[in-house]
Amino acid sequence: MARTAGSHSDITGPRIREAALRLFAKHGYAAVSMRRIASEVGVQAGALYNYIPDKQALLFSLLKGHMDELLEAWEAEPHPADPLARLEGFVRFHIRFTLRRAESIFISYMELRNLEPENFAQIEALRSRYEGLLEQILRDGQAAGQLSVPDTRIAAFALIGMLTGVNTWYREGGRLSEEEVAALYWDMARKAVGAG
Amino acid sequence: MARTAGSHSDITGPRIREAALRLFAKHGYAAVSMRRIASEVGVQAGALYNYIPDKQALLFSLLKGHMDELLEAWEAEPHPADPLARLEGFVRFHIRFTLRRAESIFISYMELRNLEPENFAQIEALRSRYEGLLEQILRDGQAAGQLSVPDTRIAAFALIGMLTGVNTWYREGGRLSEEEVAALYWDMARKAVGAG
DNA sequence: GCTTGATCTGAACGCACGTTCAGATAAACA
DNA sequence: TGTTTATCTGAACGTGCGTTCAGATCAAGC
Numbered sequence: 001m002a003r004t005a006g007s008h009s010d011i012t013g014p015r016i017r018e019a020a021l022r023l024f025a026k027h028g029y030a031a032v033s034m035r036r037i038a039s040e041v042g043v044q045a046g047a048l049y050n051y052i053p054d055k056q057a058l059l060f061s062l063l064k065g066h067m068d069e070l071l072e073a074w075e076a077e078p079h080p081a082d083p084l085a086r087l088e089g090f091v092r093f094h095i096r097f098t099l100r101r102a103e104s105i106f107i108s109y110m111e112l113r114n115l116e117p118e119n120f121a122q123i124e125a126l127r128s129r130y131e132g133l134l135e136q137i138l139r140d141g142q143a144a145g146q147l148s149v150p151d152t153r154i155a156a157f158a159l160i161g162m163l164t165g166v167n168t169w170y171r172e173g174g175r176l177s178e179e180e181v182a183a184l185y186w187d188m189a190r191k192a193v194g195a196g
Numbered sequence: 197m198a199r200t201a202g203s204h205s206d207i208t209g210p211r212i213r214e215a216a217l218r219l220f221a222k223h224g225y226a227a228v229s230m231r232r233i234a235s236e237v238g239v240q241a242g243a244l245y246n247y248i249p250d251k252q253a254l255l256f257s258l259l260k261g262h263m264d265e266l267l268e269a270w271e272a273e274p275h276p277a278d279p280l281a282r283l284e285g286f287v288r289f290h291i292r293f294t295l296r297r298a299e300s301i302f303i304s305y306m307e308l309r310n311l312e313p314e315n316f317a318q319i320e321a322l323r324s325r326y327e328g329l330l331e332q333i334l335r336d337g338q339a340a341g342q343l344s345v346p347d348t349r350i351a352a353f354a355l356i357g358m359l360t361g362v363n364t365w366y367r368e369g370g371r372l373s374e375e376e377v378a379a380l381y382w383d384m385a386r387k388a389v390g391a392g
Numbered sequence: 393g394c395t396t397g398a399t400c401t402g403a404a405c406g407c408a409c410g411t412t413c414a415g416a417t418a419a420a421c422a
Numbered sequence: 423t424g425t426t427t428a429t430c431t432g433a434a435c436g437t438g439c440g441t442t443c444a445g446a447t448c449a450a451g452c
Contacts, residue, residue, distance in 0.1 A: 012399085012400095026309065027309060027310075028224060028225075028226055028309060028310065029224075029226075030224055030225075030226035030227040031226040031310065033438075033439065033440080034439080034440060034441080035438085035439080035440090043399095043400070043401090044400065044401055044402070045440080045441085046400075046401070046402080046403095046441080046442075046443080047399075047400050047401075048441095049440095049441070049442080050398085050399065050400080054440075054441075055440065055441090110306055113222065113223060113224060114223075114224065114227065149384070150380055150383060151380055154372075154377075154380050154381075155380075155384065157361055157362075157364070157365050158358045158361060158380075158381065158384050159358075160361070161357050161358050161359075161360065161361020161362075161364065162354045162355075162357050162358035162361070162388075163357075164357065164361075165353055165354060165356070165357020165358070165360075165361075166353075166357075168353070168357065169353050176350075181350075184346055184347055184350050184351075184354075185350075185354060187346060188345070188351065188354050188388045188389070189388070191387050191388050191389075191390055191392070192358075192384045192385070192387050192388035193384070193387075194387055196387075196392060208429085208430095229408075229409060229410080230409080230410060230411080231408085231409080231410090239429095239430070239431090240430065240431050240432070241410080241411085242411080242412075242413080242430075242431070242432080242433095243429075243430050243431075244411095245410095245411070245412080246428085246429065246430080250410075250411075251410065251411090
């Protein structure tokens, strides 16, 4: 028994990442062994090391990939000139992302502390950039007189905290659709920043 | 070398809980060993088992203790008849608790998944009770016509998410005092639920 | 059909884990 | 002062960890 028929690098590689993402989200990085990930992929633990240098690099790669995808996806969104429309776009975008990439969002909040310092700093920088995007929208809206918050920085944190919170209660197939959730949160977010 | 002079049960016990809380919050339950906790207390790992049956029980005890303290502290607060005042009380109470018991709040969100099923169910029930308190306030406020939210349940989740988010950025001795943070969040929370 | 190279197995490495326990120690009490 | 008892040590247990690697296997190119 050795290599299973029909298995290839371009299949196993992604499957390792998918399995790791799912298991890390469910049990936590430290609680998931390489053997467990390998078994989920249908492979021996040693085979993982054809694809990743070590466990830490696997975690970092997942978090980095997530943040890159998040920022790129935001860039690809339409960015209306009107600050309030841009804010609505951000809220809806963030909700959508949070619901569709629930596991990625989850581990990128939970597993930060399991990153080695250099890795942590990199992810933290990307996160700050993302938070900065929202803060800039709020500043523009403030300057345009469309909204009023006492502190744009804190307001950005508050909004992101509020929006990201959906993944603590949202379950697919539940009472509310993604669109309904987005509408509810946009209503509250809009009011919260005084754009009644 | 055996028992260190002057050490007693009523000192070691709490110190174990304090060390475990701090270490779990910083590195995560699965990443912290019993030997590490013991060394923090200045004791050998075996000595821990004079105070707790096992590691899981230690985690559960910390989370249960936190939830009990949270609910009891809320009961001890004044509960004005006016729903809007009660909402303000809740927001300020939650911010205060989140800032002062940062580590407890942190692990009671992060380490839920490391609880065995029966333990998880217990903590989850207490958490639901706490969320229910806020939802009831929102319903009362709605009935009194003082605020307007499309969905009290979701609004409760959104507010708690927003408020709890402070512990992702707040650092003691930073730019804002606890009182200033509370004021900022109360301003946004009040507007968010349409009590402009 | 042979060779090559990518892919995987299976066993092994040293290490750290949670937990147990017999024995040592010192504080408390007679 | 002698005895008791709560408290802690230090070593040990079986287990599973992340990682390495020599050798087996199979797909592809000639």
